[in-house]
Amino acid sequence: xxxxxxxxxxxxxxxxxxxxxxxxxxxxxxxxxxxxxxxxxxxxxxxxxxxxxxxxxxxxxxxxxxxxxxxxxxxxxxxxxxxxxxxxxxxxxxxxxxxxxxxxxxxxxxxxxxxxxxxxxxxxxxxxxxxxxxxxxxxxxxxxxxxxxxxxxxxxxxxxxxxxxxxxxxxxxxxxx
Amino acid sequence: xxxxxxxxxxxxxxxxxxxxxxxxxxxxxxxxxxxxxxxxxxxxxxxxxxxxxxxxxxxxxxxxxxxxxxxxxxxxxxxxxxxxxxxxxxxxxxxxxxxxxxxxxxxxxxxxxxxxxxxxxxxxxxxxxxxxxxxxxxxxxxxxxxxxxxxxxxxxxxxxxxxxxxxxxxxxxxxxxxxxxxxxxxxxxxxxxxxxxxxxxxxxxxxxxxxxxxxxxxxxxxxxxxxxxxxxxxxxxxxxxxxxxxxxxxxxxxxxxxxxxxxxxxxxxxxxxxxxxxxxxxxxxxxxxxxxxxxxxxxxxxxxxxxxxxxxxxxxxxxxxxxxxxxxxxxxxxxxxxxxxxxxxxxxxxxxxxxxxxxxxxxxxxxxxxxxxxxxxxxxxxxxxxxxxxxxxxxxxxxxxxxxxxxxxxxxxxxxxxxxxxxxxxxxxxxxxxxxxxxxxxxxxxxxxxxxxxxxxxxxxxxxxxxxxxxxxxxxxxxxxxxxxxxxxxxxxxxxxxxxxxxxxxxxxxxxxxxxx
Numbered sequence: 001x002x003x004x005x006x007x008x009x010x011x012x013x014x015x016x017x018x019x020x021x022x023x024x025x026x027x028x029x030x031x032x033x034x035x036x037x038x039x040x041x042x043x044x045x046x047x048x049x050x051x052x053x054x055x056x057x058x059x060x061x062x063x064x065x066x067x068x069x070x071x072x073x074x075x076x077x078x079x080x081x082x083x084x085x086x087x088x089x090x091x092x093x094x095x096x097x098x099x100x101x102x103x104x105x106x107x108x109x110x111x112x113x114x115x116x117x118x119x120x121x122x123x124x125x126x127x128x129x130x131x132x133x134x135x136x137x138x139x140x141x142x143x144x145x146x147x148x149x150x151x152x153x154x155x156x157x158x159x160x161x162x163x164x165x166x167x168x169x170x171x172x173x174x175x176x177x
Numbered sequence: 178x179x180x181x182x183x184x185x186x187x188x189x190x191x192x193x194x195x196x197x198x199x200x201x202x203x204x205x206x207x208x209x210x211x212x213x214x215x216x217x218x219x220x221x222x223x224x225x226x227x228x229x230x231x232x233x234x235x236x237x238x239x240x241x242x243x244x245x246x247x248x249x250x251x252x253x254x255x256x257x258x259x260x261x262x263x264x265x266x267x268x269x270x271x272x273x274x275x276x277x278x279x280x281x282x283x284x285x286x287x288x289x290x291x292x293x294x295x296x297x298x299x300x301x302x303x304x305x306x307x308x309x310x311x312x313x314x315x316x317x318x319x320x321x322x323x324x325x326x327x328x329x330x331x332x333x334x335x336x337x338x339x340x341x342x343x344x345x346x347x348x349x350x351x352x353x354x355x356x357x358x359x360x361x362x363x364x365x366x367x368x369x370x371x372x373x374x375x376x377x378x379x380x381x382x383x384x385x386x387x388x389x390x391x392x393x394x395x396x397x398x399x400x401x402x403x404x405x406x407x408x409x410x411x412x413x414x415x416x417x418x419x420x421x422x423x424x425x426x427x428x429x430x431x432x433x434x435x436x437x438x439x440x441x442x443x444x445x446x447x448x449x450x451x452x453x454x455x456x457x458x459x460x461x462x463x464x465x466x467x468x469x470x471x472x473x474x475x476x477x478x479x480x481x482x483x484x485x486x487x488x489x490x491x492x493x494x495x496x497x498x499x500x501x502x503x504x505x506x507x508x509x510x511x512x513x514x515x516x517x518x519x520x521x522x523x524x525x526x527x528x529x530x531x532x533x534x535x536x537x538x539x540x541x542x543x544x545x546x547x548x549x550x551x552x553x554x555x556x557x558x559x560x561x562x563x564x565x566x567x568x569x570x571x572x573x574x575x576x577x578x579x580x581x582x583x584x585x586x587x588x589x590x591x592x593x594x595x596x597x598x599x600x601x602x603x604x605x606x607x608x609x610x611x612x613x614x615x616x617x618x619x620x621x622x623x624x625x626x627x628x629x630x631x632x633x634x635x636x637x638x639x640x641x642x643x644x645x646x647x648x649x650x651x652x653x654x655x656x657x658x659x660x661x662x663x664x665x666x667x668x669x670x671x672x673x674x675x676x677x678x679x680x681x682x683x684x685x686x687x688x689x690x691x692x693x694x
Contacts, residue, residue, distance in 0.1 A: 009612070016611050020348065027355065030370060037365035041641035044362035044369060047629045048355055055351035061344045077678075084610040093405025097397045097606065104393070104599040107582070111592045116583060124575035127396075131403045132410040133571045146576050150583050158210075160587045 115165025203243020211251020218248025261392030266453030273481025297487030300439030301494020353621025393602025446495020
């Protein structure tokens with residue numbers, strides 16, 4: 001099979017090291033904003049900076065390894081294999097993964113106001129439908145009973161108070177029982 | 178040692194129906210709690226301690242130790258089945274446990290985990306019975322210098338769990354250590370990387386990060402694979418479990434891993450502040466390093482599960498050593514147990530071995546019984562637990578997601594943690610995609626705070642002169658061993674990479690060619 005060099009794992013490593021270097025520079029600048037402590041043998045910013053230097057050293061190793069590999073790549077090399085794509089226009093899987101991430105963000109946003117059971121019902125129901133469970137009965141049953149059951153276990157037996165939002169009346173009902 | 182007293186104490190505990198019942202109930206509760214992502218053995222013990230108030234000391238200790246041992250094993254169930262370690266100390270179990278489940282050997286992985294947990298627990302209990310005063314004496318010599326070098330030693334195993342690229346493994350580890358510095362600095366309380374977010378002042382919670390990196394990332398990747406057609410949505414395990422305990426051949430294959438794991442777990446567990454979460458990685462790295470086929474580790478072999486699970490439960494005995502002999506709890510669970518002892522009017526410490534020797538022996542026996550109860554509960558549950566993976570993936574993934582997110586919330590009852598969990602799910606998904614190993618982050622998150630606190634304390638005590646470390650022989654010993662581990666792991670990894678490259682070339686790597694750009 002034909003693999004372009006820009007599609008190889010070596011190239012994805014090169015991109016990853018550039019992204020990491022950008023992150024390290026940003027984090028280094030941020031670490032400069034940490035307030036200093038008086039008479040301290042080790043300043044509060046020292047440990048994060050040591051870690052950043054360590055990270056930068058091995059990012060540089062990865063960068064150099066990638067450049068050398070790209071320059072002298074041979075067939076059969078593990079780094080010559082095709083890397084995973086992040087192109088949402090060419091890969092439906094990536095698009096679906098990003099959609100799940102977006103759903104999770106919405107889930108977090110509404111977790112408190114709508115309540116765990118409602119947001120979990122919607123999240124699990126939509127994902128089940130997305131990945132091929134189209135029969136309404138099992139879809140509705142699983143996506144409603146699992147969150148409800150989990151809430152009951154956590155609330156009643158583990159005494160963890162979980163937001164119920166729109167279904168607050170259920171808690172009152174369980175409390176009465 | 179008073180053998181007559183020892184045997185009569187064991188007989189008293191093993192023949193007391195109340196103790197038997199309480200220990201069994203504790204083990205059931207522990208296994209179930211441990212299997213829920215986010216619920217740790219510590220939380221289980223804390224939740225159920227009020228039930229022990231009205232009981233005599235030994236039944237209540239049996240109940241709490243049952244939860245402790247059950248919780249230690251329970252954590253491996255979700256790690257093996259759904260890639261979400263129920264407890265931090267089950268984090269290394271998924272390295273081989275989950276690939277085993279993916280290969281259709283979930284039941285076998287569970288039975289190996291259970292058997293290794295039992296054996297590790299028994300090894301811990303035996304060492305505790307016979308060597309506790311001696312081990313405690315060594316463990317209590319640990320100052321900030323020794324703790325710092327213990328953390329460095331723990332970090333030295335990162336290469337062993339880095340996978341194909343050591344550079345990527347070390348980047349992950351340093352990233353994990355950097356994450357530990359988010360929040361208030363532990364010595365001077367200065368804000369670091371909080372960006373004005375109040376919830377970040379306390380730092381990132383370990384459990385939501387753990388659940389995000391493994392469980393949420395796996396769900397995102399699973400949906401991606403299904404939609405891209407690389408995995409069937411109807412895929413499910415069809416493994417038939419014919420036995421609940423490993424067969425003779427498997428036991429022969431894993432016994433050495435179990436013994437070494439149990440011993441490593443006990444000794445690390447005996448050091449206050451170091452627990453199962455560190456021991457499992459050290460045991461994994463040790464056993465992988467001494468294996469004839471290190472390249473098979475991480476691909477789903479029972480040895481990996483046995484090495485980690487025996488270390489995990491070995492810690493339960495180890496953590497009891499400083500508790501009973503010095504009155505210093507080895508971990509958070511034994512800290513709660515210390516409270517239980519004090520409530521019953523017993524003060525653990527050196528005098529306990531003089532004035533309360535029968536009680537000490539009964540506690541040893543209760544720990545042994547707790548491990549036995551865990552084995553019974555585990556045997557009864559293997560078939561039921563393994564049913565989880567017989568669910569179709571299109572049902573399983575959404576269930577894992579909502580259960581995991583609830584686990585993330587339940588730790589601090591904070592929605593912010595759910596957000597952290599999702600964010601680390603995305604990070605984990607990306608890291609998996611581009612082959613950055615996740616386990617080094619985990620190890621760094623466990624050891625990072627210990628490393629920083631002891632480094633700062635040591636430097637403060639020695640006026641910023643790090644060279645003073647040479648005056649601490651145990652610390653120097655740890656450092657030498659750490660350097661040895663790094664060199665050994667590097668050589669081992671070279672061997673693994675060579676073997677894998679040969680295997681790839683044989684498997685058809687020659688078919689790959691490059692298009693000119």
